[in-house]
Amino acid sequence: xxxxxxxxxxxxxxxxxxxxxxxxxxxxxxxxxxxxxxxxxxxxxxxxxxxxxxxxxxxxxxxxxxxxxxxxxxxxxxxxxxxxxxxxxxxxxxxxxxxxxxxxxxxxxxxxxxxxxxxxxxxxxxxxxxxxxxxxxxxxxxxxxxxxxxxxxxxxxxxxxxxxxxxxxxxxxxxxxxxxxxxxxxxxxxxxxxxxxxxxxxxxxxxxxxxxxxxxxxxxxxxxxxxxxxxxxxxxxxxxxxxxxxxxxxxxxxxxxxxxxxxxxxxxxxxxxxxxxxxxxxxxxxxxxxxxxxxxxxxxxxxxxxxxxx
Amino acid sequence: xxxxxxxxxxxxxxxxxxxxxxxxxxxxxxxxxxxxxxxxxxxxxxxxxxxxxxxxxxxxxxxxxxxxxxxxxxxxxxxxxxxxxxxxxxxxxxxxxxxxxxxxxxxxxxxxxxxxxxxxxxxxxxxxxxxxxxxxxxxxxxxxxxxxxxxxxxxxxxxxxxxxxxxxxxxxxxxxxxxxxxxxxxxxxxxxxxxxxxxxxxxxxxxxxxxxxxxxxxxxxxxxxxxxxxxxxxxxxxxxxxxxxxxxxxxxxxxxxxxxxxxxxxxxxxxxxxxxxxxxxxxxxxxxxxxxxxxxxxxxxxxxxxxxxxxxxxxxxxxxxxxxxxxxxxxxxxxxxxxxxxxxxxxxxxxx
Numbered sequence: 001x002x003x004x005x006x007x008x009x010x011x012x013x014x015x016x017x018x019x020x021x022x023x024x025x026x027x028x029x030x031x032x033x034x035x036x037x038x039x040x041x042x043x044x045x046x047x048x049x050x051x052x053x054x055x056x057x058x059x060x061x062x063x064x065x066x067x068x069x070x071x072x073x074x075x076x077x078x079x080x081x082x083x084x085x086x087x088x089x090x091x092x093x094x095x096x097x098x099x100x101x102x103x104x105x106x107x108x109x110x111x112x113x114x115x116x117x118x119x120x121x122x123x124x125x126x127x128x129x130x131x132x133x134x135x136x137x138x139x140x141x142x143x144x145x146x147x148x149x150x151x152x153x154x155x156x157x158x159x160x161x162x163x164x165x166x167x168x169x170x171x172x173x174x175x176x177x178x179x180x181x182x183x184x185x186x187x188x189x190x191x192x193x194x195x196x197x198x199x200x201x202x203x204x205x206x207x208x209x210x211x212x213x214x215x216x217x218x219x220x221x222x223x224x225x226x227x228x229x230x231x232x233x234x235x236x237x238x239x240x241x242x243x244x245x246x247x248x249x250x251x252x253x254x255x256x257x258x259x260x261x262x263x264x265x266x267x268x269x270x271x272x273x274x275x276x277x278x279x280x281x282x283x284x285x286x287x288x289x290x291x292x293x294x295x296x297x298x299x300x301x302x303x304x305x306x307x308x309x310x
Numbered sequence: 311x312x313x314x315x316x317x318x319x320x321x322x323x324x325x326x327x328x329x330x331x332x333x334x335x336x337x338x339x340x341x342x343x344x345x346x347x348x349x350x351x352x353x354x355x356x357x358x359x360x361x362x363x364x365x366x367x368x369x370x371x372x373x374x375x376x377x378x379x380x381x382x383x384x385x386x387x388x389x390x391x392x393x394x395x396x397x398x399x400x401x402x403x404x405x406x407x408x409x410x411x412x413x414x415x416x417x418x419x420x421x422x423x424x425x426x427x428x429x430x431x432x433x434x435x436x437x438x439x440x441x442x443x444x445x446x447x448x449x450x451x452x453x454x455x456x457x458x459x460x461x462x463x464x465x466x467x468x469x470x471x472x473x474x475x476x477x478x479x480x481x482x483x484x485x486x487x488x489x490x491x492x493x494x495x496x497x498x499x500x501x502x503x504x505x506x507x508x509x510x511x512x513x514x515x516x517x518x519x520x521x522x523x524x525x526x527x528x529x530x531x532x533x534x535x536x537x538x539x540x541x542x543x544x545x546x547x548x549x550x551x552x553x554x555x556x557x558x559x560x561x562x563x564x565x566x567x568x569x570x571x572x573x574x575x576x577x578x579x580x581x582x583x584x585x586x587x588x589x590x591x592x593x594x595x596x597x598x599x600x601x602x603x604x605x606x607x608x609x610x611x612x613x614x615x616x617x618x619x620x621x622x623x624x625x626x627x628x629x630x631x632x633x634x635x636x637x638x639x640x641x642x643x644x645x646x647x648x649x650x651x652x653x654x655x656x657x658x659x660x661x662x
Contacts, residue, residue, distance in 0.1 A: 055622045057613065057636065083582055092389035095584035099619035102580045106626035118582065220397050221419065223387045255391050255615040258358035259398045266401045279358075 007035045008137070011076030011112070013068030014039045016061065016097070017084060019181040024155035025080070028130070031147035032139055037076050039068040042184035046071055051282060053107045060251040060281045061178045062096050064185060069104055069111070078113050078137070082129070085120035087225045094224065094255055160204035168197035169300055172237045172246030174264075175202075176226050176257070179249050179280065186249060187286045189293065196297075201243055203233040210236050218263070224256040234264040238271040245274035245300045247293070252281035274300055311336040315378035317369040318343045320529035320555070324486045325451045326382075332443035335380070340373040343532040347372055352639040354402055361611035361638045362526045363395055365533055370399060374410040385416025389585035390616055442491065449494045450485050453501060455556055457481045460505040462550065465542025466516055469509040475539055477504050514545060517657045520598030521550045522591040523609030523635075524617050528553045533637055534609050535646040541607065544654040549603065552594035553587065561590075572597060579627045586616030595628045604657040605631040612638035631656060 010029050012018060018025070029036045039046070042064050050067025072079060081101050084093045096103075101116035117132045127148060134144035171193055179185050180202060193200055203211070211232030215222070222228040230248075237246045248264065250257040261277065268275045276296050278289060314335040316326055323339045330337045341347070343365065351368025370381045381403075386393035396414030403410060415426065461474040468474055481501055488494055519541055527534050528550070541548050551557075551568065561569035572593025573583065579596075583589040595606045606628060610617035621634055633653045635646065 055618055057618050058622070085582060090387070092387075092585075095389045095586070095588065095615040095619055098389060098582045098584040099580055099588065099623070103619060103622045106579065106623040116581070218397075220385075220394075220414070220416070220422065223393060253358060253613050255360070255613065256394075258356050258613075259363075259391055259394045262356055262398050262401045266405065269405075 007033070008078065009035045009037050009076040010115075010137075011037045011039070011072035011079045013065060013072060013079070013081065014041060015065040015068040015182070016100070016178050018178075020177040021155065023158040024151045027154040028147050028151035029080075031150050032134070032137070032143060034137070037072065039071045042068070042182055044184075047184070047282060055103075055107075057253065058096060059253040059255075061176070061182075061185065061254075062100070063282060064178075064182065065100065066104065066107065070108055073108065073111050076112055078115055079111065080115045080133075082133075083116050083118050084225075085118055086122045087119070088228075089121060090221065091223050091225045091228070160202065168199060169244045169297065169304075170199040170201060170242070171297075172201045172233070172243035173249065174230050174234045174237070174246060175249035176230070176251075176254075177204075179251055185251070185280060187280075187284070187289045189247070189249070189289070192290070193293075198297075201237075201246075203229050206233055206236065214239065222260065224260070227256045227260050230257070231260050231263055234275075235267055238264070238267050238273050238275070241273060243273065244304065245276075245296065247296070248275065248277045250277060250279055252279055274303065312380060313338050313378045314380045314382060315340050315370070315373035315376070316382050317366040318347075318530065318532075319526055320531070321451070321454045321482065322555070324454070324482060325447050325555075327486070328443045328446045328450070328489060329440075330382075332439055338373055338376050338378045340369045341376070343369065343530065348533075348639050354406060356398070358613060359398070360391060360613045360615075361533070362524075362530075363391075363398065364639060365526075365530065366395065367399055367402060370403065370410070370412070371406070371408065374403070374408045379410055380413045381410050382413045382415060385414040387416075392586075446489065446491050446494065449491065451556055453485055453494065453497055454482065455554055456498065457501050457505075458550075460502065462538070462542060462548050464505055464508055464510065465539060466545045466547055467510040467512055467514075469511050471543050473508050474505065474542075477508065480504070515658075515661070517546045517604045517654065517661065518602075519546045519548050519657070520552065520594060520603050520606045521548050521609070522552045522594050522598075522606060523587065524611060524614055525553055525558055525587055527609045527611050527614075527637060529555065533611075534635070535637070535641065535643045537607065537609060537635065537646065537650065540647065540650050541654065544651060546604075546654055546657070548607075549598065552590055579623050580619070584616050584619045586614065588616035588620040591617065591620040592623055592627065595624055595632070599628055599630050603630060604661060605633065605653065607633045607635065607653070609635050609637070612636050631660070 012025060026036060046067035047064060049070040050063040053070060054063040054066040069079065069081065081104060083101050084097045086092055101114050105111060115133055115136060117129050119126060119129045130148050131141045131144050134141060173180055190200055211229055214232045214235040215228055222231060234248060237243050278292060312335050314330050315338045316323055318340050327337045347368035348365060350371050351364035355364040355367045373381060383396050385396050396412050400412040403412065457478055461478050464474045521528060521538060538548050538550065557566055557569065560566040569590060572590050575596050576589045576593035580589050580592055591608060598606055608621065624632060633649065
């Protein structure tokens with residue numbers, strides 16, 4: 001049970017799906033009059049704690065998530081770690097997200113109460129999940145609905161402003177939101193590329209219709225959340241030639257991506273758009289990543305100068 | 311005749327053979343799983359794919375070399391990666407230049423289901439005969455599972471070590487060659503008699519171990535380095551009530567009450583079934599603990615998403631010793647032997 005004394009502090013770990021939904025979550029809780037406490041952006045000491053508490057075989061972003069929760073646990077009254085089961089119709093999140101609140105409870109002791117509400121669009125619309133969140137925080141359903149309207153507007157109007165008006169190369173980046181927008185995990189790749197005057201395109205800059213059109217060629221629909229988005233984006237890059245080349249960032253031990261990569265690899269064999277995969281984990285050296293990215297960019301430039309084709 | 315093959319999964323090739331033959335296909339049993347299968351699969355499979363995919367790919371490559379044109383595998387749309395195996399395997403085989411088609415028994419869309427049934431029924435076999443062959447398949451499965459159950463019970467007591475394993479292989483062969491439903495019905499007693507004929511010495515102390523984990527890894531003995539029979543030979547009674555093909559089939563449609571109970575018991579620790587056998591691994595471990603078992607052996611392939619969730623939670627909630635065995639293509643048999651022996655010694659010491 002959760003009781004609030006003055007203003008309740010809600011802790012949101014800056015990891016996982018925070019990077020996809022932060023405009024919504026932030027507006028929602030602030031609209032209801034709560035104080036929202038975020039963990040700091042991922043850094044080495046947070047990650048160290050995560051490695052200490054998470055299972056050694058689990059994927060890198062989850063280890064990061066554990067570190068954020070550990071940082072927050074003594075500083076807040078309640079932690080917002082929902083159980084994401086399905087974000088889109090006929091899709092599933094990865095099993096690790098389904099078990100995340102339970103894993104946290106089992107691994108880290110002295111946790112504050114978790115708001116482990118199920119978000120499962122297969123069973124009930126999200127608004128009912130949000131009402132349940134409100135119920136646990138002792139907020140009426142009407143207030144929740146009003147706050148949610150505002151929150152959804154702010155989510156929709158958020159500009160995923162990655163395009164950098166320069167006249168440099170156009171580079172696509174395909175990755176899950178918690179890899180690409182986490183600066184520590186992705187080695188600040190977006191910022192570094194922008195500094196070089198490059199235009200960056202991610203899945204969030206594309207309209208859903210484009211992605212759906214590319215996905216339609218697959219015989220069996222992909223049932224992983226973000227899987228369809230990533231594969232659709234990558235196929236769009238390969239088919240349309242909208243970018244000069246693209247990077248696919250996956251984390252080590254990422255289950256869905258390891259298999260979905262085969263679809264992209266298969267298409268890339270017959271396409272002349274350069275593409276490379278970077279596998280990230282806690283042992284990744286930034287220098288190693290940058291060397292590979294630089295070599296990739298040099299190759300693209302060389303290719304555009306000389307019209308060199310393999 | 312079109313040649314069909316399935317991946318090795320314990321006795322699956324034996325069980326499904328009559329159904330495919332009834333449908334008018336020539337059934338090609340995949341070669342027995344060996345080092346070669348795993349190497350072949352690991353060479354071409356995606357690097358971080360889970361171990362079963364590599365093993366299945368190896369099976370498919372070897373089966374297609376034997377002439378199989380259709381490679382049949384189950385599908386699914388669950389959170390586990392298994393449902394996406396078919397599509398991945400098809401892409402890999404295509405790029406290897408193997409003409410065989412991967413055929414996924416799965417119904418994600420209506421069109422897909424219609425296609426499946428139209429391909430299956432190309433030879434126009436009657437429904438009555440199909441049901442008959444289906445019954446034979448189920449009977450074979452039940453007989454083999456009975457034999458395995460008996461072998462598990464006898465293994466710790468056998469005088470000549472390895473005798474029950476030999477009997478088991480003999481039974482596989484007999485069941486595989488028998489295609490009359492009536493004679494299969496009568497075989498139950500025969501199997502029981504075969505196991506009764508094994509010499510037993512009953513005067514040594516027994517440790518009891520529960521086996522939980524991922525279905526495919528637990529069933530495929532060559533991949534889990536014969537963990538189950540090795541534990542038996544070390545003098546432990548292995549309870550594999552958590553996993554089994556029949557259980558899997560009935561548990562999936564909610565008819566298995568033991569599975570339901572396990573789910574209920576695991577609920578306080580894992581509030582949502584995270585795919586695979588995650589919730590059953592936790593639930594049955596708790597059941598084994600309540601029954602007073604001495605230990606739990608948890609088997610999973612490297613990188614299995616649901617079992618990682620289960621492992622993390624089991625470390626906290628189960629209060630008897632757990633041995634986590636994670637297998638991949640680099641696992642050596644000696645290492646597994648050492649750990650199993652050490653685990654059994656530990657359990658025996660704890661008992662005293």
